[in-house]
Amino acid sequence: MMCLFLGLASLFPQDREPQPSPEYALSGRVRDADGPVPLANVFISETASGTATDFDGRFRLEGLPQGEYTLVVSAVGYGTHRRKVEVGNGPGDPLEILLHPGTEQLDETVVTGTLKAVRRFESPVPVEVYSPAFIRKNPTANVFEALQAVNGVRPQINCNVCNTGDIHINGLEGPYTLVLIDGMPIVSGLGTVYGLSGIPNALIEQIEIVKGPASSLYGSEAVGGLINIITKNTLSAPEFFTDGFATGWGEYNLDAGGKFRLGEKARVLTGINYFNYDVPVDHNGDNFTDVTLQDRISVFQKWNFLRDASRELTLAGRFFYEDRWGGEMQWTPEFRGTDSIYGESIYTRRWEFLGRYQLPVPEKLLLAVSYNDHRQDSYYGDLPYFADQRIGFGQLTWDKPAGRHDLLVGAAIRYNYYDDNTPATGSASGNAPDRVWIPSLFVQDEIRLMDRHTLLAGLRYDQDPRHGGIWTPRGAIKFQLAEHELLRVNFGTGFRVVNLFTEDHAALTGARDVVIEEDLLPERSWNLNLNYLRKIYTPEGHFLGLDASVFYTDFSNQILPDYDTDPNQIIYRNLDGRSVSRGISANVNFAFAGGLRLDAGTTLQDVRVFSDIANSRPVLTERYSATWSVSFPIRPLGLTVDYTGNLYGPMRLPLAGELDPRPEYSPAWSIQNIQFTYKGLNHIEIYAGIKNLLDWTPGRNAPFLIARAGDPFDKEVVYNASGDPVPSPGNPYGLTFDPAYVYGPNQGIRGFAGLRYRLD
Known part of the structure; x- marks a missing residue:
């Protein structure tokens, strides 16, 4: 009789307190080529879980259910890092994450100001830098239109019929702006009017802008400023x-x-x-x-x-x-x-x-x-x-x-x-x-x-x-x-x-x-x-x-x-x-x-x-x-x-x-x-x-x-x-x-x- 009762009880289980799912932690260290990266933003894209690295570049995310996630790490001055991670499987050794300098922030490499590659913060000449991510915030069909989002730079349409135009920097007319591609003055004269169209935005690595005369390096036309459109290197470009x-x-x-x-x-x-x-x-x-x-x-x-x-x-x-x-x-x-x-x-x-x-x-x-x-x-x-x-x-x-x-x-x-x-x-x-x-x-x-x-x-x-x-x-x-x-x-x-x-x-x-x-x-x-x-x-x-x-x-x-x-x-x-x-x-x-x-x-x-x-x-x-x-x-x-x-x-x-x-x-x-x-x-x-x-x-x-x-x-x-x-x-x-x-x-x-x- 007791065996029969236990068997029936197994068919009709009693209400019981639900058992919580096991939770796990994910930890690691974020660094660049020179050492730890403090205050990097670390989060799991599938959830709202996130944290920031400490001054030694270390982080720890707790309370994660078992599974596979996408870890996203970003920091000012670096490109965003994404990787798939397994949580709850294996020993869970700390991750080592290497960040590379980015092209959207304040520490990117610039070349326009001095004709040498230096970090922007170290350049004696002020250079403003804009990345493809900046352009994508308001998609345009050409670089000419994209520059409307840059402070102090204004694309000016010069004709109501043909809609040709030029670029004004700090209130100066288009003839005072020199436009370069990869540091070479191949957009000038006729090309300044029409040549800023047709450069595929997806091929642009970054746009560097110098406001003020630069004739001592670039000669005529660089009177009011210059715009250097730098295209991607084949090593870093997408397949x-x-x-x-x-x-x-x-x-x-x-x-x-x-x-x-x-x-x-x-x-x-x-x-x-x-x-x-x-x-x-x-x-x-x-x-x-x-x-x-x-x-x-x-x-x-x-x-x-x-x-x-x-x-x-x-x-x-x-x-x-x-x-x-x-x-x-x-x-x-x-x-x-x-x-x-x-x-x-x-x-x-x-x-x-x-x-x-x-x-x-x-x-x-x-x-x-x-x-x-x-x-x-x-x-x-x-x-x-x-x-x-x-x-x-x-x-x-x-x-x-x-x-x-x-x-x-x-x-x-x-x-x-x-x-x-x-x-x-x-x-x-x-x-x-x-x-x-x-x-x-x-x-x-x-x-x-x-x-x-x-x-x-x-x-x-x-x-x-x-x-x-x-x-x-x-x-x-x-x-x-x-x-x-x-x-x-x-x-x-x-x-x-x-x-x-x-x-x-x-x-x-x-x-x-x-x-x-x-x-x-x-x-x-x-x-x-x-x-x-x-x-x-x-x-x-x-x-x-x-x-x-x-x-x-x-x-x-x-x-x-x-x-x-x-x-x-x-x-x-x-x-x-x-x-x-x-x-x-x-x-x-x-x-x-x-x-x-x-x-x-x-x-x-x-x-x-x-x-x-x-x-x-x-x-x-x-x-x-x-x-x-x-x-x-x-x-x-x-x-x-x-x-x-x-x-x-x-x-x-x-x-x-x-x-x-x-x-x-x-x-x-x-x-x-x-x-x-x-x-x-x-x-x-x-x-x-x-x-x-x-x-x-x-x-x-x-x-x-x-x-x-x-x-x-x-x-x-x-x-x-x-x-x-x-x-x-x-x-x-x-x-x-x-x-x-x-x-x-x-x-x-x-x-x-x-x-x-x-x-x-």
Whole structure:
């Protein structure tokens, strides 16, 4: 009977207290090549469990059920480390985790400031660095648009019809910004307008920005600052990658590529970018496309060769082709170059090549070369513009450490060829293409003082056959006030030999004639920059970074376009006086142990022209600007939220006449975006969001954007005896066709969605 009772009891078990599942701990040590990494953020991606390493780099996570997890380790200045870990199986020995320097924080390696690879905190020249992760917070189809998120840097659209533009740094026009790829000046002149499109974002390792003159190292054009786009090395690039997205406006962008080995010594990285937008849109009702239609392809390839003693040999090339047009909604290619339906049609073909070769000698001698060939076939209405530009560049540098001195000596030569069908290359005897050889010598000495401070001195000499010898000195002092605090003082000079295409292009996109009143002399500038950098780490694993600068740039012989004297002309002359760009800029970075990151920056600037005629501010120069981004990971969902935005203050705009009813100044305006990224799948990220959340467009603050959009060939304009337009019944403001009244993008609110795949 007792056995029967026990058997029945086993079939109907009594309620009992549930037994807790066993819990385990995971411990380890985080280090880099030099030792332990304190205050690193350590968490399990499948749960909310997380902690920070102590000052010996050790961590311990407790209360974990048995199973397999993904351990994620991140720290300011390092790349994120991910690995699969087993909990509850085996002896559970402490983990050893090695972190590698990252490219998004404050300790990354930079090369642009001094032509040498140094950690950013150690560089005597302030260099701002932005990684692909920064670009991905608000996906764009090209580098030009991506730079809108950088404090003090503004992509400026120069034409309402063709949407070409340039990059402004600290309020200075695009011609003062030098754009480099891997340190080589292959984007300049024509390429600055079009060449910033088509560089696959997935191939970018980092973007380095120097604000202020850098002519002592890079020569002409590096007057206001420079942007160096550094592409990935084939050793660190993914095996295969693709990133494609589409927007609600019908824009499609695709980046794809990968790497492969060619024998034992060569590794090849290939990337392709394709962008297409072919949906004419006219939301503001002026019968003109709000955004230029584009069909663009770019193919990039980079070769890295393994050599003895780790000497460098790199070759790279890019082919770029674009067909873009904007104009009246009924325009088709059959109207190209005619005066019946207005359109601006631009065919661009561009080749680029660069190479770096370290000579097989005991001393560190590096030969760098670049070449680009840019051809353009375009019509602005019935005005043809055909141009051919070739730029060759060669440079040999000798890097020689000697005690407390770190010497850099170099020789360079640059060849410029430019030809077009405009007055830019005209002469009394006919067409005269511009052919110039400019040899240069430069020297730089970086001196370590008392093991904490650094003094840098440099001097460059350029021999321009048109203007003679040009000297450009520079100096910098870095005071390291504490372990994570420093002050930099930089003094530099710059020069710019006028690039006629750059000055002439504003006229081609409108209806103004170019008038060059005199032989234009090189512009000269000097700059003073004070930079303060502070990093703060808390015991809780939080981080605060402050980067603030005060800048002052003084120009002489500046070449300014005069839009005001005659509304039908753009007059170029050397300024009889001086102009000044001055201001203060600050960036603040917060990184919390839980993963929340806040980045914000603001620039207050005063750009003025002082002459015998008047003191004024140049057109398209804002008084203040701000940028921000907020990134927050929701780890249990595998989701990251990015909120980004910018704000620009009022700027003076180019009016087309005294009776022009459009506002002389723009309002303050802001573009804001939000993105959601899902990272819960192996090798795949899915993202979606909304651009321009406020649905802001410039047309809402003016009666019209394009002057005389209904009569783009000025067939109904009445002129007086002096050739000036006068009011008439069909033209009450006495204007001519002019699309130059533009200061911001014409696209309103729109959604986007995309997918990234990466195989390492």
